[in-house]
Amino acid sequence: MFKIILNIENIGIIAxxxxxxxxxxxxAGSNSSGKSTVGRVLYAIGTSLAESSYIKLFKQKLNIIDxxxxxxxxISLDEESLAIAEEATALLDNMxxxxxxxxxxxxxxxxxENQSINFSNKLKKIINSLEETVITQSLTTGNLxxxxxxxxxxxxxxxxxxxxxxILDTDILKEDNLKFEMLQSVFNNEFNSQISNLxxxxxxxxxxxxEVNNNSGKLVFIEDVLDREASTIxxxxxxxxxxxxxxxxxxxxxxxxxxxxLGGKKLSYNHKSYLIDLLKQTNSDENVFSKKKNDEMIxxxxxxxxxxxxxxxxxxxxxxxxxxxxxxxxxxxNLSTGMKSFSILSILKNxxxxxxxEYVILDEPEIHLHPEWQLKYAELIVLLSKYLxxxxxxxxxxxxxxxxxxxxxxxxxxxxxxxxxxxxxxxNPNFYTIEDYTQRLSDIYDELAESMFDLQNLRDELExxxx
Numbered sequence: 375m376f377k378i379i380l381n382i383e384n385i386g387i388i389a390x391x392x393x394x395x396x397x398x399x400x401x402a403g404s405n406s407s408g409k410s411t412v413g414r415v416l417y418a419i420g421t422s423l424a425e426s427s428y429i430k431l432f433k434q435k436l437n438i439i440d441x442x443x444x445x446x447x448x449i450s451l452d453e454e455s456l457a458i459a460e461e462a463t464a465l466l467d468n469m470x471x472x473x474x475x476x477x478x479x480x481x482x483x484x485x486x487e488n489q490s491i492n493f494s495n496k497l498k499k500i501i502n503s504l505e506e507t508v509i510t511q512s513l514t515t516g517n518l519x520x521x522x523x524x525x526x527x528x529x530x531x532x533x534x535x536x537x538x539x540x541i542l543d544t545d546i547l548k549e550d551n552l553k554f555e556m557l558q559s560v561f562n563n564e565f566n567s568q569i570s571n572l573x574x575x576x577x578x579x580x581x582x583x584x585e586v587n588n589n590s591g592k593l594v595f596i597e598d599v600l601d602r603e604a605s606t607i608x609x610x611x612x613x614x615x616x617x618x619x620x621x622x623x624x625x626x627x628x629x630x631x632x633x634x635x636l637g638g639k640k641l642s643y644n645h646k647s648y649l650i651d652l653l654k655q656t657n658s659d660e661n662v663f664s665k666k667k668n669d670e671m672i673x674x675x676x677x678x679x680x681x682x683x684x685x686x687x688x689x690x691x692x693x694x695x696x697x698x699x700x701x702x703x704x705x706x707x708n709l710s711t712g713m714k715s716f717s718i719l720s721i722l723k724n725x726x727x728x729x730x731x732e733y734v735i736l737d738e739p740e741i742h743l744h745p746e747w748q749l750k751y752a753e754l755i756v757l758l759s760k761y762l763x764x765x766x767x768x769x770x771x772x773x774x775x776x777x778x779x780x781x782x783x784x785x786x787x788x789x790x791x792x793x794x795x796x797x798x799x800x801x802n803p804n805f806y807t808i809e810d811y812t813q814r815l816s817d818i819y820d821e822l823a824e825s826m827f828d829l830q831n832l833r834d835e836l837e838x839x840x841x
Contacts, residue, residue, distance in 0.1 A: 377586050378765075380419075382808075384571055384579040386411035389800050391808035395733070397759050397791025398766045398783060400776055401808060402818045407797035408806040409769035413618060413735040415581060416767055417645050418564045419591070420616040420733050422557040425643070427612055429477055431552050432490060436473070438541050439497075440466055442534045449527045449534075458504040462497060469493045494542050501542070505535050553607060557593060558600045560643045569598045573804045587611070614730050617652065617722065618645035620737035622714035625721075626707040628653050628691045645735075652727050653718065654686065672723070672757045675750050679716045686721070693717070711742035719754060728762050736768045740775040752778035753786075760788050773822040780815065794818060 377396035382388050388408040393399060395416070401409045424430065443466065446459050472489060508531050544552065561569055570579040579595040589611060594604040627650050682696040685703070692703035693713075709717060722728050736755070740748045752775055758764050770776050776794070783792040796811045796818055811818050 379584045380412070380416065381580070381582040382412065382415055383581075384574055384576050385415060385569060385581060386565070387571060387804060387806055388412070389571075389802070389805040389807050391795075392810070393795060393808065394793050394810075395765050395767055396793070397788050398755060398768065398779060399793050399795070400779055401767070401769045401795045401797065402771060402776055402811070402822060403769075403797030403806075403808075404771060407799075408808060409797055410620070410737050412808065413620075413737055413767055413769060414564050414645075416733060417616045417618045417735055418557075418560045419581065419583060419593075420613055421564075421643055421645075421648075422553075422560045423591075423607075423609060423613040424615040425560070426553045426556050426607075426609075428486060429473060431556070432486075433470075433473060434552070434556070435541055435544065436466060436470055439538055442538050442541075446531060446534045449530055451531070452507075455504060455507050455531075458500060458507060462500045462504070465493070465497055465500065498539070498542055501535060501538055505532075508532065508535070551602070554600055554602045554605065557605075557607075561595075561600070562598075563643045564645065567598055569595050571804065573802075614732055615648060616645075616733035616735055617649060617727065617731050618735040618737070619649060619718060619739065620735075621646070622711050622718060622742055624649055625653065625691075625709075625714045625718055628686065628706065649718075652725065653721050655725055655727075669723075669761065672754065672761065675754050675757070676716065676720050676723075679713065679747065679750060680720055684717060684721060684724070712744065712747055715739060715742055715751065716747075716754075719758075723758075728758060728764060731764060733765050733767065734758075736766060738769050738771065740770055740772040743775075745774050748772060748775045749778045749782075751775075753782040755779065756782040756786050756788060756792075759791070760786055771822060773819045776815075776818060776822070796821075 377394065380391070380393045380395060382391040382393075386408060387406070388411050391408070391412060393401075393412060401412060403409050425434070440463075443459060443463050447456065447463075451459060469489075472493075476486060476489070508528065570577070577597050579598075581593040581595075582591070584590045587610075589609050591607045591609070592605055594601040624646055680693075682694040684706070685692045685694065691706040693706055693709055695702050695704055706714070706717060728734075739751060743751055755766050755768065756779065759766055768779070779792065780789075780794075783789045792812075793810065794812045794815055795808050797806045797808050799805075800807055
């Protein structure tokens with residue numbers, strides 16, 4: 375299992391944070407204290423690195439070309455030029471299909487290079503032919519004095535052709551700029567283009583990460599824009615996009631979402647869109663509980679909460695009500711929010727998403743759970759981390775939930791890979807730091823339980839008044 379050390383400076387409302395993520399990492403603190411920012415940073419880094427593989431970058435390349443071709447076809451092309459543009463689109467669609475096959479059945483980088491070179495050469499010929507046709511048509515638009523007329527459509531066509539040729543000439547296996555563009559796009563998407571603290575006089579924000587196998591990176595943002603000269607990425611392995619769960623009601627949108635697919639017109643790096651897509655990919659009409667021996671304890675906990683089957687088929691998703699003589703199915707959107715929390719984990723486990731994912735980010739998962747279910751959810755996290763080698767980043771403000779993680783990690787023998795952090799106010803009211811409290815867990819419990827002490831004090835006051 376890879377271990378990552380994450381350093382964050384001047385991102386959102388975090389002034390500074392040094393966090394180790396290996397098994398289960400818990401960040402405690404009050405509302406609006408920067409806990410979620412850490413998860414968003416981890417998600418953005420992991421997603422950027424996953425989408426920067428040579429196949430994923432080639433998909434981005436195809437998507438950009440597809441957009442330019444669509445823009446071309448909206449211009450008033452003559453019949454011959456339109457036919458050439460349609461030929462280019464057909465070639466692009468065919469290459470998209472080939473890439474989808476390469477994703478499902480990974481191949482060598484050499485074979486991929488051969489496929490991409492062959493595609494680029496064919497498309498270049500088509501685009502050159504289109505350019506020649508456009509030039510020929512332009513030469514026929516002169517007036518009687520032989521002067522050329524300014525044709526706005528002609529200018530737009532030439533611009534799109536130039537952009538397509540530029541993208542085709544980009545070597546994605548050597549071009550670092552594409553990786554930096556990916557990083558900027560994902561961070562903009564996740565932070566709504568507001569990466570740095572809005573109230574800070576410091577215009578520079580930094581994110582650094584290091585893995586035990588010498589993979590590392592440093593991202594420097596100046597006023598929310600990635601400084602490519604100061605930023606570095608040294609990665610020698612493939613990444614899988616992290617899963618970020620912050621709202622159980624996302625399950626309601628399974629039947630409403632548009633799938634993200636290769637060559638499609640909708641590409642999103644947003645964590646919610648990605649989660650919806652994963653939930654839709656589960657095998658339909660299968661029990662959420664597998665038969666693997668290592669999963670017995672996980673399945674037992676899930677069965678205590680979800681005793682029926684979950685079916686996802688096309689645009690319909692149901693929970694089969696157990697012990698019902700009428701064989702009725704309940705729409706997943708009608709489940710309680712607590713049930714939805716467990717259902718998301720069940721669906722992801724059943725679909726195999728948990729077999730490949732490295733990082734799962736859970737933002738305050740206890741909010742919709744009864745204390746008893748908080749304990750079950752905490753044990754699920756520990757068991758999934760232990761048996762499926764998943765690194766969890768969990769934010770919470772529940773002393774019950776955090777203590778449950780502590781005790782279950784001891785019970786299942788992974789306490790050495792569980793770390794606890796706490797967000798703390800700085801002297802600047804708009805900034806927080808996140809500090810290691812692994813050896814000071816009692817301080818976390820005391821602070822989170824302060825509201826209980828306040829209630830007790832209030833009760834004592836009321837009793838005195840009655841006397």
